[in-house]
Amino acid sequence: MKLNSPLRRAAIVLAGSLIGLTGVAFVAAPASAHATEVSGSAKCDTATGTRIVTWTLTNDYDADATVSDLVTTPTPVEGLQTGLVIPQARDRQNGELVLTQKVPGDATKATVKFTSRWAVDGYTDEGNEGDVTLSGPCAPAETPCVTADKAAFHHEFGVTEEGSTATVKLDDGINLCEGEPVTLVSYFAPKPQFSVPQYAFDDDSGKITNENRSVTLNVDVPKCNTQVDLFFGDKDDIISEITENGDRYGDRKLGSSNGSGARSKGKPAWFNGGTNACQTPAVEAVSQCDGTVSLSLSNKGLTEKYAVDFTIKAGEFTKTVTVKDGKGETVVVPAGASKITVSAPGIEDVTYDWTPPADCALPSVIVENDCETVTVTVENPEGVTPATAKVTYGDKTESVTVAPGKTEKVSFKIGDAGYATVEFPGLNVEPIKATLGDADCDGGSDGGSGGGDNSDEPTLPVTGPVAGGIAGGAALLLIAGGVLFFLARRRRVTFTA
Known part of the structure; x- marks a missing residue:
């Protein structure tokens, strides 16, 4: 049976419309499938007392998705940032990105929120949000203490x-x-x-x-x-x-x-x-007129705790003295004890030789002439060292040592020499040159003899502390010469060194 032409045309149009609508629906259906999702899980790291949250981001579309508008709490997610790409789905498997977040052990919740966009078609998904509830304690495992x-x-x-x-x-x-x-x-x-x-x-x-x-x-x-x-x-x-x-x-x-x-x-x-001693020892030596040496030992250091042991050696003389901090001691080294050496910790050895002080009393000399013998008497005062006198008359010389407070005599047969010379080795004085003068050895008037300077010979040259006394004595002897001319034939004159 044949359909009439208008009805046939209407059926054809309806069928075409149905087919078109079905094609449109088929083509448009994939666009509605664009989606990304985020999910998380947490565990406690007992070694550090922190929670580790693992986040999984998925993409169900066959094109990469880009992250934007990112918000994370309470800490950032390692590697997750704006512009990060969530890979596309392949072989019916969603694209996946797995990231971790370290959260303090006392935190109660962790969240991630973002927007994803597909550049291939401009589609945007704003509904990406995930959260994880954190419950229960999370602290480092207790380490056993050690003694x-x-x-x-x-x-x-x-x-x-x-x-x-x-x-x-x-x-x-x-x-x-x-x-x-x-x-x-x-x-x-x-x-x-x-x-x-x-x-x-x-x-x-x-x-x-x-x-x-x-x-x-x-x-x-x-x-x-x-x-x-x-x-x-x-x-x-x-x-x-x-x-x-x-x-x-x-x-x-x-x-x-x-x-x-x-x-x-x-x-x-x-x-x-250290480079310095904690104590400061010091030594001061003073020569005495009697030949002894007075040693002043002192100790002044950085602490009041240390004493210093001083050791003194001089020939056979040896002595050790302990001086407390801030104190001093005096040691007298006997006369004639040779060179002195003082040793103590912290100082170099101190050496000292006795030298005669300038203010010591000096020996005196008496010259006697009895026309047959010239006698020289040397007297040494108390409180000084033994004095050695070297007496010369003419071509004869004799030496004598005079103890302190004692006298010694030297005699010579009278000769042609008109003076005697007395030297004191070891004393700081010049030789004494004493003229004898003329004597009346025939029983007549005495022209004077002894210490007056009645010739052209130098008169009693001396140096040191007795020089002024000798010079004054020479002047007095010149005045006394005339008087002594009338005295007995025996003369006696005294000189002081």
Whole structure:
């Protein structure tokens, strides 16, 4: 049966419309499938006490999606930032991006929110938001504490002229059951090497705990020989005076090869050194007229603790004197004891020879002429050294030693010489030249004899403290010459050196 033409045309149009609408629907359907999603999960890191949140971002479309308008709480997500690309879906598998976020252990919630956009067709998805509720405690696992004998440390230690500094640190991963005290102390020392006694100068202490895992200590050092020690212990453990048989820090000093000090790694934390003595000995020598030497010994140092032992040697004379700090002692070295040497720690040896003081009394000389014999008498005053007199008359010379407070005589057979010369080796005087003068050896009038200067010979030249006296004596002798002419034939004249 044939349909009429208008009806047939209407059916054809309707069928075409249905087919077109079906094609449009098929083509448009994939656009509505653009979507990205975000989801997360969390776990506690017991090593650090933080939560690790793992975020997964997916893309169900076969084109890359770009992230924008990003918001994360309470911390950033590592690697997630504006402009990041979520890869396209492939082989019916969504594109996927996995990122992590570290969140404090006490946080209660973590969120991620963003917008995704597909550049291929400009489609935008603003509904991307995910959150993770964080519940339950999250803290580091408790590390068992260790006792002091099992703790481990490391240290640094140094000493300069300005002072000493030490730093002690608790090793990582060590949990102390209780704090560990450590002390730095400096000392006065008698020598730059280890020696005793030592006296505490300055100290500094601290305590290492789990909260305060590092301690830095500083002390001053004396401006003289010193010892510095870094040891495990507090102020109550400081040895105020280190003596010969007293206490020691021993292997408590950090850096020791054994004992508690071996728990800390580093160079040996002790020091001995210095360039100056802590005491200042001094010696002053004064010659005395009697030949002795008076030694003034003094001691003034940086500490009141140190005495100084002075050793005095002079020939067979030896003596050791201990002088306390701030004190002085006097030692008299006997006359004739040879060169003196004084030794003491901290000074070079002091040497001294006796020399006659300028103000000592000098010997006197008496010259007698009895026409047969010339007699020279030398008198030495009290309180001086023995004097050696060298007496010359004519071509004859004799020497005599005169003790203090004593006299000695030298006689010569009278000859043609009109004067006698007396020298005093070792005394700071010039020789005495005494003229004898004329004597009446036939029983007649006496023309005078002895010490007057009645010839052309030089008269009694002297130097030193007696020069003025001799010159004055010569003048008096000139005046007395006329008077002595009438005196008895025996003359007696006295000269003083």
